Amino acid sequence: MKILDRYILQSFLSTFATVFVILFFIFILQTVWLFIAELAGKDLDIFLVLKFLMFAMPRIIPLVLPLSVLLASIMTFGSFAENYEFAAMKSSGISLRRAMHSLVVFILLLSVASFFFANNVIPYAEYKFINFRADIAKRTPAMAIAEGQFSDIGTYNIKVDKKSGENGNHLTGVTIHKKAAIGNTTTVIKSKTGELSTSEKSNILQLILNDGNYYEDVTPKDYNDRKKLPFAKSDFKKYIINMDLSKLNKNDDESSADVSTNAMLNVSELSYTLDSLHKSYSKDVASFADNMYQRTGIVSIQQPMPGNLPAKTPGTLTRPIPPSRLPVAQKPADTTKKVPLQNNLLAMFTRPQKGPLLKVAKSNIESVAFTIDGSSFDRSEKIKNINNHQLAFYDKFVIAYACILMFFIGAPLGAIIRKGGIGLPIVFAVLIFITFHFINTFGKRISQSDEMPPFVGAWMSSFILTPFAILLTYRATNDIGLFSMDTITEPIIRFFSSIFKRKKDQLPES
Template sequence: MLSSFLFNFFSSFVILMFIFVFQTIWLFIDDFAGKGLDIFIIGKFLFYLMPNLMERVIPLTVLLSSILTFGSFAENYEFAAMKASGISLQRAMLTLIVFVTFLGGVTFYFANNIIPISEQKIYNLRRNIAKVKPAAIISEGVFSDLEGTDMNMKVDRKFGDKDRFLDNVIIHNKSRSSVNTTVIKAKSGELISSEQSDILQLVLKEGHYYEEMPTTNNKEKLKYPFTKANFKTYTINKDISDLNDVDLNEERDVSTDKMKNISRLSKDIDSLKEDNAKVVKAFSKSIVNRIGAFMFVSKPDSLSLIAIANKKKERDSLGTTVSLDSIITLYPEYQKMQLLSTAKTSTANILTTIQGKKKELQIKYKIYRLHILSLHKKYALALSCIILFFVGAPLGAIIRKGGLGLPMVIAIVLFLTYYFIGVFAGNYAKEGNIHPIIGAWLSTLIMLPLGVFLTRRATADKGLISGGNIVDYFKKLFKKVIKTATK
């Protein structure tokens, strides 16, 4: 049984890896085709990407190979012969359980050590390719940062030799403070560069140029000065001398959550949580100081409360009751409107500050959630291999069908269910709609009761659904309804 399972496992692994690699080629074909990259660079990129694909390939391989193995054994009545010889299903599965447990440990090692390294390699390779071939990082329909420049560019279409011709170009040129003060629009453009030149030329045709002018005087800022021009041809020259001698193997110390192992993730989660708490506390203190709100130092006693209540109301010279609770009543009429206007302006400024800080905090907490999600996904991936085995093995024994027909369909349906639940749960966790731990474990925990149910059914030598029991239940229910009606 172990030899049969290993044969199905490795053959399924090779086929599925081949399919996923071709899917990856199809996804990245626009980024690499026609960019002047040799086959060695493309092969290196695919090689670095293969460990990342194992997150999907290994669980699907375990599920498919277990269904194939146990379905073939059940179809040939070998399980019946085992049971007649006194060998239970659990005893027959024992060697496979040991192997799958070992496979779960290997998968955990890959997720913790190999995949972070491959993510780092992929990042560095794509970044270096972008330096050598600037057109490679310009994506159609979205804004892209040009490596080595201060430009942010969006194009509707790329075409021609090495995608150097552009349609409907929009450029945001950043200032020293990283603010987009310059906007350039053109109907078409062309990227001109060569290995011998240190200048990257962007030739734009039939467009408009708009730039906000910096001012130092507050009165001039209220006028919003700007310059605007139309052009038929506009050439932008960028010095890229530091990019000509790019080493495609150069490493950079850049880390995201996917590039870290468990120990690094655990440390960063604690530091991110502490830093976020400090930012929130400092911002809260700043807002409290700006609005002039103060905390009570001590709670007043009962005698003080009585004295305050007696002084709450006083009468003016006309005998009218004046409330001292409202501060504005302490000021004359001509100052009330000024006070209200000042308070409204201050409140609007504070709300604007809070809205801006809210976006910053959302990004910080999203990074924090991504780290927790990545940490628990490593554990969930290892456990999913074991759970999917306990789903596929009894299911194969129940359906009693070998080959690549029905078992392949069932395996794909179950895996897609598992995978899409994980994707949706992960997306919800990233946005903070559910806890990141739940997002990482949800798909695995949903498969756990299914594996327990199928294992119990297969051990008891029962089918997937007992149709006879269902029919008997409805017969009894129908008889009870008839008896009740006749009475």
Template sequence: MFSFLRTFASVFIILMFIFILQSVWLYISELAGKGLDVFIILKFLWFVSPKLIPLVLPLTILVTSLMVFGSLSENYEFAAMKSTGISLQRAMRSLTYFILLLSVTAFFFANNVIPYSEYKWLNLRRNIQQFKPSMVIAEGQFNQIGEGFNIKVSEKYGDNDQFLKDVVIHKKEGKAKQNNTVIIAETGELTSEENSNTLSLILRNGNYYDDVQPKDQKKKLRKPFAKSYFEEYTINIDLTELNNKDVEKENKLSNHNMYNVSELRTEIDSLSTSFTKNISSFAENMHYRTGATKHFERKNKAIKNNVSVDTLLNLFKPNQQAEIIAIAINNINSTIETIKSKKVEFIVKNKRINKYEIALHEKYALGVACIILFFVGAPLGAIIRKGGMGLPMVIAILLFLTYHFIGIFAKNSAEDGTLHPFIATWLSTLILLPLGIWLTIRATTDQGIIDMDSFYQRIKRLFKKKEKNS
């Protein structure tokens, strides 16, 4: 027990450190070059760490089980136990209780800690993005910086994204904040002094357009404007509000990973009810738009009046039938386009519901996966009789990658509606369940993974039968 806990703690710390380094590499562009305090960076990593537990914990259990039980089997400690009447099940009993306790803890951790850390991480991430003016400027869209400036650029480049290309600026002035000034430049550069609340935007090779606002109504109808060309033009933007951004500011965020089990169930019920109502109302609307109800009423009226009709068109005069057909074709084309747009909308809504259902089942699947991976790793380590960081680590990584990638592919299929979210979430765990049962049976009966002697004997018997028949 002590050996397992010591190895478990060591492997967990090593794997956690590796995954945190991966997170740093993944989000380095959001942290570097913004003048952030070390405390804020550590806080960012602290909030992102709980998200890594669903990856690190199952892998830790699998690696630890393989290493510890492989080492015990390699040193013939299991043989000594069996000689004294201690079976493998009895040797695993205390560790089984520990894994069960760990699985329950993992569920409560996933249900309470991870949603809270997800919110705090996304909230901090959004606040950090406000620290650097160039990060506020997104390519290909208008972005508001300071008071009264909307800036659009086609491209950003440079070490700190300080150089801009194809700059368009709309400057709002007056109490009404009217957009009377437009500045267009080929290139621009963002510069500012350290600890300064003023951002200097240097524009080069551009034009300045200004709508003149005369007081005379007659002159205003002429829409006068002023235009000038410049080689270099500097705009100073007050960043007092931008620089006063608080990393502790609480933003309104919503994400399926931010909810616990009870909140997820409520959200799923609400989304499902709303989705069903939307489909029902859309179906009724489409049925009404076809005019089928009115046509059936007209046909029933004709039948009551003993008027024989083969088609609905025969109820109308010949000169009206062509118009009706043209209108029907236009209605059909319009209906098809409406259905296509609604189909996309329904796919998005269904995908959102599936994400919430996946998040719900993942909280339960984490604890069960810990138990199953223990019963895969422990008997497999006893069978291969090899401890240490070599072969057990290779086998553990291969098994975990198989488990992990099956889960990823299944969840991606569930988001698109190909698989049910319940099946997709539990698929990788259920695939390993028979493997764990089979390995446990083989280990408790002192059998290897493959009994080569029995295999060769069956091959020999097969050849002997063929010789006799010939």
């Protein structure tokens, strides 16, 4: 490696490392903010918090890495151009393209490493992250309940006056409001003491209450009896409530909704899962179509009479003979010209019989329509699941290409704007990365709803910004500015020059 290549590479690496650490710290703070409800007030020691953040760190890399490459490229090449180092290189016969050789090799290696990181490390970290959140609830179940306030756990709102014990499992002064499916809370449970217990192999949290009472409002069927406000009340020495631990870590992070199905899988596992999902979807569609066809009754109508059946041999299937192939004497009479089919069928019944028949037909149609609506919703959910897995599959490759793309945008842009430091380069980097991230998110959202192929949705931002990277690289290597005003001013000058020349020619000679 030549001295110049080593110098450019060292300058880029130092800037890249600094930018990466700063951005990584900023995104870590954002992660803490997203999961602050699970960390604050839970009596977690510093080791568990650090372990929680360690498992959450890898999911930040796909955002931090491309942005770090972009910002470091703009700052490094902008500093070279601002300090006239590129001018010295060009005077020595070294072009911008030649100066980028060492960094191109490094970016290619970085993109390959990012692919393996996204394919192996991130799925494992996501698996550990989700399971660690559940393990925290199993090890210290009392963290889900705070003192002196109501805590929402599944279908219960629980309030305790005081927690004690090694893990806060012993409760004093327990008040529980059980949520109603519709309307206000109608069930209240109070006890003097309680205890939380669970097992690491179980997803059920047991709340054992001692010395309390159970109160429940009763809603009679008779409306007049409801004015009496009846209720049921009972005392108990011991009462056990089972709660689902999966409700303890409920949050509003949309990405965690499908993390267990696609983000924890690598490329080979996603490929295998997608194949299974496609086969299952095709099987469900065929089963639904066959079911709906059977419900129409067309099969029984098309069954031929015994006299029309051909000779049956063992191992063969018989099919109905179409009317066009029946002998002339056996062809059914054409009655459709005289009376339509539906009127002919109803004419076979009396007027009192037609009403029940039409009601049955209407009921069947409504039942079929309801079945179709339910199947349509189920089909859309399965398609969304398939699209999410396909997007996760393509994301492994998008992050690798994004590193290359951001370098070929940032390096020529820095050489063109000729400004280093952290001022103007940050503005350009943030604008470009926000555009990239917005288009990427927009494409994924559309692909999830099956309005666009997942391949196009995952690669949309790369497809749109690649021509921009090519244009910037071309203009920088050919010493052309970011915006050439000559392309705008020359046609205007040429237009007015032709007008003034025409007027000059029209003036009479003195």
